[in-house]
Amino acid sequence: MEKKVKKSRLAGIPAWALSLMTLVALIILLSILEDPKNPGYSTIQIIGYTFGVILITVACFIICRTHPKSVWYTPVICNAVGIMAIIMYVFTDLSTLSELIHWVSSCVISVIGAVIGAKIGRRTNNQLK
Numbered sequence: 001m002e003k004k005v006k007k008s009r010l011a012g013i014p015a016w017a018l019s020l021m022t023l024v025a026l027i028i029l030l031s032i033l034e035d036p037k038n039p040g041y042s043t044i045q046i047i048g049y050t051f052g053v054i055l056i057t058v059a060c061f062i063i064c065r066t067h068p069k070s071v072w073y074t075p076v077i078c079n080a081v082g083i084m085a086i087i088m089y090v091f092t093d094l095s096t097l098s099e100l101i102h103w104v105s106s107c108v109i110s111v112i113g114a115v116i117g118a119k120i121g122r123r124t125n126n127q128l129k
Contacts, residue, residue: 015063015070019077022059026052026081053106056082057113064117068125071118075111082106 033048041049056078063078064071076083082103089100 011066015067015074016077018059018063018067019070019074022056022063022078023080026056026078029055030081049102053102053109056106056110060110061113061117064114065121065124068118068121071114075107075114079103079107079110 029048029052033045035042035045060075060078063074067074085095085099085103086107089095089103
């Protein structure tokens with residue numbers, strides 16, 4: 001007797017689309033937090049940026065657990081804002097070292113989450129077969 005495997009709702013959505021949704025959510029979050037009048041960072045902004053890092057990391061983990069082959073491009077799409085910020089830091093003097101540390105650590109943590117999610121996703125897929 002065959003056991004039916006129930007697929008998650010995320011399995012029906014392509015990984016690139018989920019990654020783009022994560023990127024849009026991050027852009028919305030950052031645009032809400034941005035205060036053009038205040039050049040420094042408030043407590044709310046720091047909490048919001050931390051929430052953004054957690055959002056990207058968890059999204060990369062879940063997407064790569066559901067679609068293990070997407071581990072190569074999911075962190076790149078989800079971290080497009082961070083990658084652009086790193087490039088801006090290298091070529092201009094518009095950002096500070098603390099911003100660079102934030103974006104680099106965000107990218108590294110999300111890549112780690114994506115790799116762990118892909119490993120768990122591959123192991124789960126192999127056990128189901």
